[in-house]
Amino acid sequence: MTMPGDPAFHAPLKLVVSGPVGAGKTTFVQTLSQTPVVATEAEASEDIGKRNTTVAFDFGTLNLGGHELHLYGTPGQDRFSFMWEVLCEGALGLVLLVAGDRPQDFLAARNILEFITSRIPVPFLVGVTHQDQPRVWQPEDVALYFGLPEHQAVGINATDLQQSQLLLTRLLELTLASPSVLNPAAAFERNPT
Ligand SMILES: Nc1nc2c(ncn2[C@@H]2O[C@H](COP(=O)(O)OP(=O)(O)O)[C@@H](O)[C@H]2O)c(=O)[nH]1
Numbered sequence: 001m002t003m004p005g006d007p008a009f010h011a012p013l014k015l016v017v018s019g020p021v022g023a024g025k026t027t028f029v030q031t032l033s034q035t036p037v038v039a040t041e042a043e044a045s046e047d048i049g050k051r052n053t054t055v056a057f058d059f060g061t062l063n064l065g066g067h068e069l070h071l072y073g074t075p076g077q078d079r080f081s082f083m084w085e086v087l088c089e090g091a092l093g094l095v096l097l098v099a100g101d102r103p104q105d106f107l108a109a110r111n112i113l114e115f116i117t118s119r120i121p122v123p124f125l126v127g128v129t130h131q132d133q134p135r136v137w138q139p140e141d142v143a144l145y146f147g148l149p150e151h152q153a154v155g156i157n158a159t160d161l162q163q164s165q166l167l168l169t170r171l172l173e174l175t176l177a178s179p180s181v182l183n184p185a186a187a188f189e190r191n192p193t
């Protein structure tokens with residue numbers, strides 16, 4: 001039996017997908033997951049432009065480049081902000097999704113990003129979805145809006161497996177370069193439970 005601490009022990013890497021309602025979080029997790037997604041949708045209690053919304057989280061798993069990944073998609077509504085923090089505990093990377101055709105949600109997206117990263121300094125990328133559609137915001141413009149370097153925003157079609165995997169691969173590269181992965185205790189100290 002391998003135990004944490006053994007060189008042979010490979011704990012799954014926990015990655016979180018967040019962003020406002022309609023950003024593509026559930027879609028992204030469903031596109032990527034190699035196991036049936038555990039989704040916790042419920043009828044929206046307020047008018048958010050669609051009938052169902054995620055009230056707890058979406059959970060999926062996949063193997064990417066030999067790494068076992070666990071993906072947690074958060075709810076988008078800010079009345080669930082306590083869940084953002086719960087789900088980000090021990091996370092090694094964050095994808096913050098925004099829909100490229102919904103600039104009215106960029107401020108909410110920035111608030112989510114600030115909420116999470118001010119509590120948990122996790123490596124992140126901004127994914128700009130709906131790139132398969134005409135007249136959407138380009139990732140470099142979204143990076144500018146967020147005050148981030150261009151390479152930290154990536155355009156995707158969240159329904160496309162290859163593009164979604166590419167975004168995750170780039171996040172994984174960021175994550176594996178972060179000291180907490182080489183020293184899991186650092187991640188624990190960073191996010192004590
Ligand atoms: N064409 C296109 N549709 C998308 C994309 N991402 C999400 N959608 C659609 O946008 C809607 C909202 O996505 P959803 O995953 O429910 O957003 P969530 O609220 O962030 O979980 C759904 O109808 C998706 O099929 C994308 O990149 N391209």
Ligand SMILES: [Mg+2]
Pocket residue numbers: 025026027053054
């Ligand atoms: Mg959802």
